[in-house]
Amino acid sequence: MKYSKMELPSRANHLWRYTPWKRIHPSTVETIPNAVPFRWEIDDGGVLTDGMPRVMTDGDIARVFLSELGQTGVSLSTDGTLPVVHIRAVASGHVSVGHLHIDCDKDVTVILHLSGEAEWAGLHITGSVKNNVRVAIGFINELSANSKLLRCEDWTVQRDATIEMASLSIGGFRCKNDLRTRLMAAGGSLTQAISIHGHDQRHVDHHIEIHHDVGHTNSNLHIHAACNDESHSISTGLLTIAKAANQSDASQVFKNLLLSERSRAEAIPELEVLADEVSANHGAASSPVNLEQMHYLMSRGLGADEATALIIEGFMQDGFSALKSKALVDEMRTRLTVHLECELMR
Amino acid sequence: MNEVDAILRIENLHVSVDGTPIIKGLSLTIHKGEIHVIMGRNGAGKSTLASVLMGHPAYEITEGSIYYMGQPLEDLAVFERARAGMFLSFQYPVVIPGVQVGTFLKKSVQSVRDEPIKGRAFRKELNEAMKTLDMDKSVLSRYVNDGFSGGEKKRLEVLQMLMLNPKLALLDETDSGLDIDALRIVAKGINQVAPHAGCLIITHYQRLLDHVKPTYVHVMIDGQILMTGGPDLALELEDKGYDWIDAVPEA
Numbered sequence: 001m002k003y004s005k006m007e008l009p010s011r012a013n014h015l016w017r018y019t020p021w022k023r024i025h026p027s028t029v030e031t032i033p034n035a036v037p038f039r040w041e042i043d044d045g046g047v048l049t050d051g052m053p054r055v056m057t058d059g060d061i062a063r064v065f066l067s068e069l070g071q072t073g074v075s076l077s078t079d080g081t082l083p084v085v086h087i088r089a090v091a092s093g094h095v096s097v098g099h100l101h102i103d104c105d106k107d108v109t110v111i112l113h114l115s116g117e118a119e120w121a122g123l124h125i126t127g128s129v130k131n132n133v134r135v136a137i138g139f140i141n142e143l144s145a146n147s148k149l150l151r152c153e154d155w156t157v158q159r160d161a162t163i164e165m166a167s168l169s170i171g172g173f174r175c176k177n178d179l180r181t182r183l184m185a186a187g188g189s190l191t192q193a194i195s196i197h198g199h200d201q202r203h204v205d206h207h208i209e210i211h212h213d214v215g216h217t218n219s220n221l222h223i224h225a226a227c228n229d230e231s232h233s234i235s236t237g238l239l240t241i242a243k244a245a246n247q248s249d250a251s252q253v254f255k256n257l258l259l260s261e262r263s264r265a266e267a268i269p270e271l272e273v274l275a276d277e278v279s280a281n282h283g284a285a286s287s288p289v290n291l292e293q294m295h296y297l298m299s300r301g302l303g304a305d306e307a308t309a310l311i312i313e314g315f316m317q318d319g320f321s322a323l324k325s326k327a328l329v330d331e332m333r334t335r336l337t338v339h340l341e342c343e344l345m346r
Numbered sequence: 347m348n349e350v351d352a353i354l355r356i357e358n359l360h361v362s363v364d365g366t367p368i369i370k371g372l373s374l375t376i377h378k379g380e381i382h383v384i385m386g387r388n389g390a391g392k393s394t395l396a397s398v399l400m401g402h403p404a405y406e407i408t409e410g411s412i413y414y415m416g417q418p419l420e421d422l423a424v425f426e427r428a429r430a431g432m433f434l435s436f437q438y439p440v441v442i443p444g445v446q447v448g449t450f451l452k453k454s455v456q457s458v459r460d461e462p463i464k465g466r467a468f469r470k471e472l473n474e475a476m477k478t479l480d481m482d483k484s485v486l487s488r489y490v491n492d493g494f495s496g497g498e499k500k501r502l503e504v505l506q507m508l509m510l511n512p513k514l515a516l517l518d519e520t521d522s523g524l525d526i527d528a529l530r531i532v533a534k535g536i537n538q539v540a541p542h543a544g545c546l547i548i549t550h551y552q553r554l555l556d557h558v559k560p561t562y563v564h565v566m567i568d569g570q571i572l573m574t575g576g577p578d579l580a581l582e583l584e585d586k587g588y589d590w591i592d593a594v595p596e597a
Contacts, residue, residue: 291403296440299400300450300506301428301457310453314444318489321444 003032003064015178018234018266019205021061024150024176026095026120035069035122038098039090045082046110048074051101062178063152066097066124073099073124076110084109084327089123091116091143102127104135104163109327111138115171118147125153129161131185136164136325140335143171145200153179157217160187164323166332169196169204170339180209183217183248190219195319195336197312198231198263199343205234212241212248215275221252224319226312227263236268237282243274250279256286257315259308313340352377353415353514353544354399360409361391361398361569367408368394370569376514376544381536381558383547385580386566387588392548393437395566396518399546400434401427414514429458431513435503435520437548441491447502448486451509458510475508478538480531496523504535515539517547521554533557552584565591 008029009016022029042048051073078085085108089098096118102110104127114123121143129135143149149172157163169175181190196204210219225233237252254267267284289311297307316336323329354376361369369391376382384392398405399412401424412419414432422430442450451472456463476483479501491499500520507515517536521529536545536558547558555563555577563579564571565588573579573591 290440292440293442295400295402295424296436296442297450297454298424299428299434299436300454300510301425302453303425303457306453306457307425310445310450311442314442314489316444318444321489 001059001064003061003068004030006061006064009061014236014238014270015207018236019174019176019203024148024174025065026122026148032065032068033095035095035097036093036118037070037072038096038121038123039092040074040098041088041090042076043082043086046076046078046085046087048076048087051075058154060152060178062150062176063124063154066099066122066150066152069095069122070097070099073101075101075103077103078106078108080106080108084111084331087112089114091118091121091147093118095120095122097122098124100125102137103130104128104133105130107134109136109138109325111140111328111331113140113142114149115142116147117144120148121150121172123149123151125151126155127153128156129158129163131158132160134162136166136323136328138166138168138328138331140168140332141171141175145171145173147172149175149177151175151177151179155181157181157183157185157188157190159185162189163191164325164328165190165192166320166323166328167194168332168336169194169206170336170343173201174203175205177204177206179206180211181219182211182213183219184213186214186216188217191322191324192219192221193320193323194223194235195316195332196223196225196233197316197339197343198225198227198229198233198265200229200231202231204232207236207238209238210240210250212245212250214242214244215246215248217245217248219250220322222319222322223254223267224257224316225255225265226257226259226315227265228259230260230262232264234266234268236266236270238270238272239280239282240272241275241278241280245275246277248275248278248280250281252282254284255315257312258286258288259312309340313337316340352413354546355413356410357412358410359398359407359412361394362406362408363394363404368405368569369398371410372566372569372571374564374571376546378513378544379541380561381540381545381547383549383555383560383563383580384566384571385549385563385583390566391569392566393518396434396437396516396546396548399516400424400432425457428510429460433507433510433512433515435500435507435515435517437518437522439491439499439503441489443489443492445490446487447490450490451486451506454506455509472509475505478508479505479535481505497525497528500524500532501528504532507539508535511542512539513543515543515545517545519548519550521549521551529554530557552580555580567591
């Protein structure tokens, strides 16, 4: 379907309730503006090949929009010589867009850094993890403080394949992330960890869909959002377990740390479980800084600001604790530490 | 010994929590090199005393005074107490998710010493302290108290004490939940700090005192110290319990 023929999504729709389409569209909603393609850079050990973007629109307005906005994309291939492949995507101009496709047929860790001064950046990542492959994918949003981001991801996970995904959201002022993974064969496993730092007036919306199409599949979702100033974090999860997907195991944990009276955080897990023999659980918690933790740290000589900073850092680092890939965790934690050292000591 | 030289001087202390009086007129003086042990029933106010000394915000001093190194303690914020040399080994050490022990120790030592610490010298010092407490280096990459057993938590408290080298060490049931070997190791840490500091040990059990020789043993009942004696008093309490003290005139 063409974007021009699509109806604007209603705010009654779970997906668009907190960040309506018109708030994330780069201009007026009827238009498809001209877009500057991302500038892509990659380390040795990986190759990016130009090509047409993969069409995986799923009838979703954001995906259709991104597909029509950018007519070119890149595909990643790696030779497996480097333990970690870094890709840098730079968004510039008024509107900038990029499509990335990753076919994983061998074990690899990929870290995508998105940066740049674009007023609006759109990114669509598609990927598949082949049978018996272990993949770790990191995404770091380092856009300028004035940027809007629309990011969609669509992943498929095949038999006995494992994907670990980490997101660190520290850039941009209004960000809509719609990340979907489909576990398509037995033995497929997903661990997804997201850490968000809300500050100033950042508005960060994460919608996570995880679909267990078959049985004997596992998923774990951990979202940690630390919100300060007047920032707002929204995390919505849609977990589906198909009727035939017995013996699936899924859990979702949403944690919010509220650091100011005017910061807000919503955590809304949603489960659709059609199979009978499954383990599915979810939990959500929002709280201010724990006073016992503060007292403990201050009793060790840390001032109130230092203690708060350490608790925030720990909270966000802890978001990545469920990941097993040391390389992925190290990359995310290092970048987070650098960000917080700059941000919290402002 | 002169009262002016005291590390800690508590005069007629009254403390309340949410309007409920817990400590009801307690006086105590601790000098350098002295080990004071406080024993008493559950709910006597022992841990309240430790918490109020370290400035926990839930406790309100309603009457009396506390002086640390001759200075009114109320003038010092919690972190200033730590930087001035006070240390509390918590009865229930707090979990700090995502904060690695190594990072936490370095920040803490740096704050208390108020000077940049040199990596190599710090690591050497830390290794020695961990060796004293028979601790594995892998603990440094774990999160503070997260998933620790009771014994591991208490050992980490004593490790912090060794690294911070306090002038006044408050140990709130640091021996609780320890097996015999761990108890001996923790006692070793206490004995290392004790000669250069004043120590206040809160405990329910005499067995710690097989390894740490107290200068005084105090019995605290209903928010007051009702009896003070030497190491033999702990043995007597172990044998006879506390009921007989209620009947004895105030010490």
